[in-house]
Amino acid sequence: MSEAAALKLFFSSPRFAVAGASSDPAKYGHKVFAWYLRHSLPVTPINPRSPTITVLSSTHDTAASPSQLLPDPASYSLSVITPPAVTKQLLKEAKEVGVKAVWLQPGSFDDEVLEYARTEFKSAIAGDGGDGGEGWCVLVDGEEGLRIAGREWSRL
Secondary structure (H helix, E strand, C coil): CCHHHHHHHHHCCCEEEEECCCCCCCCHHHHHHHHHHHCCCCEEEECCCCCEEEECCEEEECECCHHHCCCCHHHEEEEECCCHHHHHHHHHHHHHCCCCEEEECCCCCCHHHHHHHHHHCCEEECCCCCCCCCCCCHHHHHHHHHHHHCCCCCCC
16 A cells, blocks of 8 residues: 555544553653644544543543544544554554554554554554654644545644
8 A cells, every 4th residue: 555545544534543642741642642633633542541631731531442442443543652562462452443544653663563553454654754754753744644635624
C-alpha cells in the first residue's frame, strides 16, 4: 500500500484513539492527543493508569485499552505513542478487536513491532518517510493525511 493510500485509509476512519495519551504537556502522548482536538476530530485517549486526562483545559475520559473503545473498537484508527514493548501487546489487542489502521509515532516501535504492524493491519504508518527528520509523525504529516483523505477539519 502506498503511503498516500495508507494515510487516506487512516484518516477516513470515523473515530480516532491515542494510546499513550497523557495530561503532561511535555509528553508526545499529550501533544498528539491535543493535535486531534485542535483539528476537531473525534478522539479518545487510551491510558490504563488514569480514568481521565486533562488536555487543552478540558478533562477527557480515557479507555484503558483498545477493547474498551466505544461504541465499536473497529471504527477507530489508532495513534500509538508507547514504548516498543508496550506497543507490541497493544497492537495485538487492537488487531483482535478489528482496528484496521495504526500510526506508530517515532520511538513507539522496533523492527519486530514495525513488521507486525505492516503485516497485520490494512494501514500501518510508521518508519522512514514523512516531512520530519524522525519519520512519519502525525504532528508533522497529519494535515497532509487529512487533505489526502478529503477530511473536513477546522483548527481550534
